[in-house]
Amino acid sequence: MTPVNTEFAKLPGSYLFSTVAKKVAAYTAEHPDAEIIRLGIGDVTQPLVPAVIKALHSAVDEMGAAETFRGYAPDLGYPFLREAIAKNDFKQRGCDISPDEIFVSDGAKSDSADIQELFGRYAVIAVCDPVYPVYVDSNVMAGRCGEYDKETQKWSRVVYMPCTEENNFVPMIPAERHDVIYLCSPNNPTGTAMKKADLQRFVDHANETGAVILFDAAYEAYITEPDVPHSIYECEGAKTCAIELRSFSKNAGFTGLRLGYTVVPKELERGGLSLHDMWARRHGTKFNGAPYIVQRAGEAVYSAEGKAELKEQLSYYQNNAKTIRDGLVSAGFTVYGGVSSPYLWLKTPNNLNSWEFFDLLLDKARIVGTPGSGFGPHGEGYFRLTAFGTHENTVKAMERVNSLGLSHFMA
Numbered sequence: 334m335t336p337v338n339t340e341f342a343k344l345p346g347s348y349l350f351s352t353v354a355k356k357v358a359a360y361t362a363e364h365p366d367a368e369i370i371r372l373g374i375g376d377v378t379q380p381l382v383p384a385v386i387k388a389l390h391s392a393v394d395e396m397g398a399a400e401t402f403r404g405y406a407p408d409l410g411y412p413f414l415r416e417a418i419a420k421n422d423f424k425q426r427g428c429d430i431s432p433d434e435i436f437v438s439d440g441a442k443s444d445s446a447d448i449q450e451l452f453g454r455y456a457v458i459a460v461c462d463p464v465y466p467v468y469v470d471s472n473v474m475a476g477r478c479g480e481y482d483k484e485t486q487k488w489s490r491v492v493y494m495p496c497t498e499e500n501n502f503v504p505m506i507p508a509e510r511h512d513v514i515y516l517c518s519p520n521n522p523t524g525t526a527m528k529k530a531d532l533q534r535f536v537d538h539a540n541e542t543g544a545v546i547l548f549d550a551a552y553e554a555y556i557t558e559p560d561v562p563h564s565i566y567e568c569e570g571a572k573t574c575a576i577e578l579r580s581f582s583k584n585a586g587f588t589g590l591r592l593g594y595t596v597v598p599k600e601l602e603r604g605g606l607s608l609h610d611m612w613a614r615r616h617g618t619k620f621n622g623a624p625y626i627v628q629r630a631g632e633a634v635y636s637a638e639g640k641a642e643l644k645e646q647l648s649y650y651q652n653n654a655k656t657i658r659d660g661l662v663s664a665g666f667t668v669y670g671g672v673s674s675p676y677l678w679l680k681t682p683n684n685l686n687s688w689e690f691f692d693l694l695l696d697k698a699r700i701v702g703t704p705g706s707g708f709g710p711h712g713e714g715y716f717r718l719t720a721f722g723t724h725e726n727t728v729k730a731m732e733r734v735n736s737l738g739l740s741h742f743m744a
């Protein structure tokens with residue numbers, strides 16, 4: 334018998350968003366006329382902006398002419414994109430990140446799943462609870478999480494940092510031993526964002542203990558509060574302890590185009606090894622570069638035209654977040670997030686569990702959201718809605734919730 338990776342057998346049967354999609358498909362099959370509004374997975378609905386489309390067209394034309402055709406992209410990314418990223422996302426924010434510390438990829442989901450390959454099998458990971466499931470699932474696949482306890486819904490070798498109403502959803506540094514700390518701010522799923530002082534505490538701690546922080550900043554474009562850092566490198570000392578993951582999905586609508594990047598500073602070393610060189614080696618071996626046309630589209634995000642158009646698109650989604658927040662509050666829900674984030678985190682009424690509320694909201698208001706418990710045990714009793722729907726649907730969803738009234742979602 335061929336030995337297989339039996340760690341996969343420990344995972345839930347399907348990925349959270351696949352489970353949601355299956356449930357919705359079953360509901361639609363039973364109720365073919367139901368007009369369903371999807372505010373579940375954080376997938377964008379607005380088209381790519383004209384500057385990006387123009388760059389794509391022109392790159393496609395280049396690919397059709399012998400003189401300008403490109404084959405394999407440089408595995409770490411084209412210099413034109415790495416330079417644009419370094420200048421716009423970091424230098425202009427006062428962060429000293431050079432283009433060769435930036436590794437272009439096909440998106441933050443794969444990077445956040447793959448980055449754990451840098452760490453030893455017995456590294457202990459610390460995650461927020463609730464948490465984006467990719468961080469934990471990818472470590473489970475690598476055999477790093479031990480056993481799953483159904484009762485507590487916890488993995489035996491994972492350290493949890495509960496993010497609750499009591500601590501304003503800000504993780505505390507855990508007392509137990511840990512080697513790798515996943516942080517996501519603005520946070521998926523709670524929609525709350527870490528202030529600079531809170532993040533600096535983690536950076537200082539990681540430098541003192543030798544832990545490494547994996548900082549997911551996929552939602553940084555949504556930050557509206559002044560004391561919330563857009564990058565971990567705004568914190569002093571972060572270059573010796575932190576890796577940052579970024580995406581073009583939520584700030585530029587690239588969910589279907591696929592582009593992201595990871596920053597691994599050259600100063601970051603553990604056990605006498607450079608994590609920068611390790612990631613370069615890993616990227617070079619396992620990745621053949623994001624497509625040229627997509628990297629040109631990414632470059633257009635930083636053009637004057639692209640920036641102006643994307644500012645407008647961002648406002649569109651931010652306005653949706655406000656619409657949801659106001660709509661839920663006026664219906665009597667307790668709601669968090671949505672200020673520096675496209676995610677809203679609401680407390681289910683009447684202590685319903687997250688999946689019970691999912692069924693009620695789908696059945697009564699025909700709205701799809703994401704059950705908080707799918708993100709971890711402390712997500713139980715919560716529910717996530719996204720601001721990435723169309724404005725018309727977002728308004729309609731809130732009208733449905735308000736016309737039904739809170740009592741309809743109690744049992």
Ligand code: MLT
Nearest residue numbers: 373374375376442465521
């Ligand atoms: C989410 O809904 O949490 C995200 O869109 C999923 C992702 O980015 O992979």
